[in-house]
Amino acid sequence: MSIYLRNFFRLLILVLIQTMILYKIPLRWWANPGIPTYTPFIYMLFIALLPISTKTTYVLIISFLTGLMMDAFSDTGGIHAIACLFIGASRKTILEFILPKPLLEYKSATPTIREMQLTPFLIYVGLLFLIHLTVYYSIEIWSFKAVFYILIKTLISLITSLAFALIYALLFSKSINTRYFET
Amino acid sequence: MRNFILLIRRFWNTILFVLLFIFGISLIAKNKSMQGQTIVSSSNKVVGYLYQKQNEVVYYFQLKQMNDSLMNDQSILLQQLANDYATDTFHNMLTHIPDTILPPYPMEYDTTIVKTEEKGDSLVLKPIEATKVIVTYSDYEFIPVRVIKNSITQSHINYITLNRGKSAGIEEGMPVVTANGIVGRVTNVSENFATVASVLSNRKIHARLENGTPGFVFWEGKDPSLIRMDNLPLLDSIPLGSKVYTSGYSYFPENILIGTVHKVDTIENTNSQTLNIALSTNFRTLQYAYVVKNRKGAEKLRLEQKTKAE
Numbered sequence: 001m002s003i004y005l006r007n008f009f010r011l012l013i014l015v016l017i018q019t020m021i022l023y024k025i026p027l028r029w030w031a032n033p034g035i036p037t038y039t040p041f042i043y044m045l046f047i048a049l050l051p052i053s054t055k056t057t058y059v060l061i062i063s064f065l066t067g068l069m070m071d072a073f074s075d076t077g078g079i080h081a082i083a084c085l086f087i088g089a090s091r092k093t094i095l096e097f098i099l100p101k102p103l104l105e106y107k108s109a110t111p112t113i114r115e116m117q118l119t120p121f122l123i124y125v126g127l128l129f130l131i132h133l134t135v136y137y138s139i140e141i142w143s144f145k146a147v148f149y150i151l152i153k154t155l156i157s158l159i160t161s162l163a164f165a166l167i168y169a170l171l172f173s174k175s176i177n178t179r180y181f182e183t
Numbered sequence: 184m185r186n187f188i189l190l191i192r193r194f195w196n197t198i199l200f201v202l203l204f205i206f207g208i209s210l211i212a213k214n215k216s217m218q219g220q221t222i223v224s225s226s227n228k229v230v231g232y233l234y235q236k237q238n239e240v241v242y243y244f245q246l247k248q249m250n251d252s253l254m255n256d257q258s259i260l261l262q263q264l265a266n267d268y269a270t271d272t273f274h275n276m277l278t279h280i281p282d283t284i285l286p287p288y289p290m291e292y293d294t295t296i297v298k299t300e301e302k303g304d305s306l307v308l309k310p311i312e313a314t315k316v317i318v319t320y321s322d323y324e325f326i327p328v329r330v331i332k333n334s335i336t337q338s339h340i341n342y343i344t345l346n347r348g349k350s351a352g353i354e355e356g357m358p359v360v361t362a363n364g365i366v367g368r369v370t371n372v373s374e375n376f377a378t379v380a381s382v383l384s385n386r387k388i389h390a391r392l393e394n395g396t397p398g399f400v401f402w403e404g405k406d407p408s409l410i411r412m413d414n415l416p417l418l419d420s421i422p423l424g425s426k427v428y429t430s431g432y433s434y435f436p437e438n439i440l441i442g443t444v445h446k447v448d449t450i451e452n453t454n455s456q457t458l459n460i461a462l463s464t465n466f467r468t469l470q471y472a473y474v475v476k477n478r479k480g481a482e483k484l485r486l487e488q489k490t491k492a493e
Contacts, residue, residue: 072224082211
């Protein structure tokens, strides 16, 4: 499968999981007993899993459009778009910080668990999600009085999102087992 | 000029970031105003279609829950009907309706005036072709809709998507209710879908308590089952469990239940009370609702606009 097609399908799957399943979770009463209502987000994984050497210009445009699509699904105007824009902008810096080689040497490799081991992958995705959720909830709640509330919401959402992202990454990575046989 | 182009090429990513950022901010600003016609909303074709397909799948699994809530609603309606049966109609309550307002409303003629006639030994009741009639008509028309997307997590405005749109006669600004509670107001309509800003938003709704005290109810942005009413005088003693209804000043039809008083807070600084009201609509399990079409709404709006213009 070509790299474009693979990314397109990944976007499709992630958006469907997000809108059809994850958006339903906060509606259940057991999802938030006594804590603020939160939503786990997973669709940002698409931006995180774009090929490593994608140019920043394209990453910015793609992430903005992805965010806009989610805005249409959740009626939030442009909050997702801006939060995704921040991810797109900070992606390169974080990748450079985590990966050992210069980014251009990776060509069309994707930053998966197989490519960069479990802990670096979790740090990478965790940082991106943290940026996204902080921006998202700050704009959405938009008041200085509620800083603590924003923090709580971000934290709960981050933990659940990361759990779902990890499950997704483990389920949909093609050859996670081969790694163990190689080394 | 060459330097300028070089500068742009050098900082192209930053410029792009700033441009997209400004575009996003303008979208958000547009969305924050209630009347804002947004391009990115879930009432558009593709998103609406996806949500509808998903709802068709999930619908089957929720049938049991839905059945229960329908039974509840029906019992409430039956109760109301029973209340109506108990009223007496006296002859002096008969009204004469002028011919001018006859055509647009569905009417029922009750020829309740009867005359006694003597026929031989017995008295016979004989109805008269009456000029005076009791006319029953309704101002409101209820369009049944299904909720295909629901949200309770946003802290300013929560949007709900419905599976009917312009083709079913839904227009912007129409109130949406269930049989025992209020849901929201239509903000965006497309051919087959509509988005509703639910009661779980920062818009205030004019309401009145059981004992007639008026006030505004609003949502705080946290708990999806609680709504608040501010600035009530301390002297008013409000028992827990008393009911709150919509008043005629709100965009909802009058006398629709909002909820029951759950907790009363006394605020000494301002010498006032704050009520926590438990909503009677359960937004977590909301599956169907009714869009209310006011037959006299257009006329009212025209009059109000004319008054405003003068």
